[in-house]
Amino acid sequence: MEVKWRFQPSCSLAAAGDLNVRAVVKRLIENVDKNSGKPMINLGHGDPSGFSCFRTAETAEGALVSAVRSAKYNGYPVRGGTPSARSAIAEYLSKDLPYKLSPDDVYVTSGCNQAIEILLSVLALPGANILLPRACFPFYETRAAFSKLEVRHFNLVAERGWEVDLDNVEALADENTVAMVVINPGNPCGNVSTYQHLNKVVPYAILYH
Numbered sequence: 001m002e003v004k005w006r007f008q009p010s011c012s013l014a015a016a017g018d019l020n021v022r023a024v025v026k027r028l029i030e031n032v033d034k035n036s037g038k039p040m041i042n043l044g045h046g047d048p049s050g051f052s053c054f055r056t057a058e059t060a061e062g063a064l065v066s067a068v069r070s071a072k073y074n075g076y077p078v079r080g081g082t083p084s085a086r087s088a089i090a091e092y093l094s095k096d097l098p099y100k101l102s103p104d105d106v107y108v109t110s111g112c113n114q115a116i117e118i119l120l121s122v123l124a125l126p127g128a129n130i131l132l133p134r135a136c137f138p139f140y141e142t143r144a145a146f147s148k149l150e151v152r153h154f155n156l157v158a159e160r161g162w163e164v165d166l167d168n169v170e171a172l173a174d175e176n177t178v179a180m181v182v183i184n185p186g187n188p189c190g191n192v193s194t195y196q197h198l199n200k201v202v203p204y205a206i207l208y209h
């Protein structure tokens, strides 16, 4: 009897994660003529640690080393970050705000992708939809498909520095809209929204949160 694995790839998840910048850059690099003698600069390299001018600050490196050497943090951490880390982050972020954040407003994750996983899992109530920018960081789409959360795409206007098309947002949203994703600085478009534009977006983001 032939023994087969009883699982197979999910077509919808594969399609949702298929088109991303890394895949396109990889395809481009594979097609470069390595014998042309021309040097190539990879403009798709998004990780700053490859460049010596983006060295992590010595204070951050030192704090990490002493935390490890203290042997106080080698066990299971508290979910959402240690109380001291959450207090420090809340205090730091409050510097530019007209109100004060509390440690309970802070939830520490292992990178942005884990934050996306947690948020989209929590938001994926039956029948709910989420508004994503077009173009968007692809993991949002993949994770939404995984949780069966309906995705609706609002346009970014290239001619206006990839601003959010707010009329489009209004046309797409309904009573089942649970969130609107705003990525700033934008990935993959690389734009940084102006303060004035973000001020216009915020009321929508609050409405659909």
Ligand SMILES: Cc1ncc(COP(=O)(O)O)c(C=O)c1O
Pocket: 046, 110, 111, 112, 113, 114, 137, 139, 183, 187
């Ligand atoms: C908008 C956006 N979301 C999520 C991520 C993934 O972040 P991380 O590598 O911290 O999980 C990135 C990384 O570039 C990003 O730009």
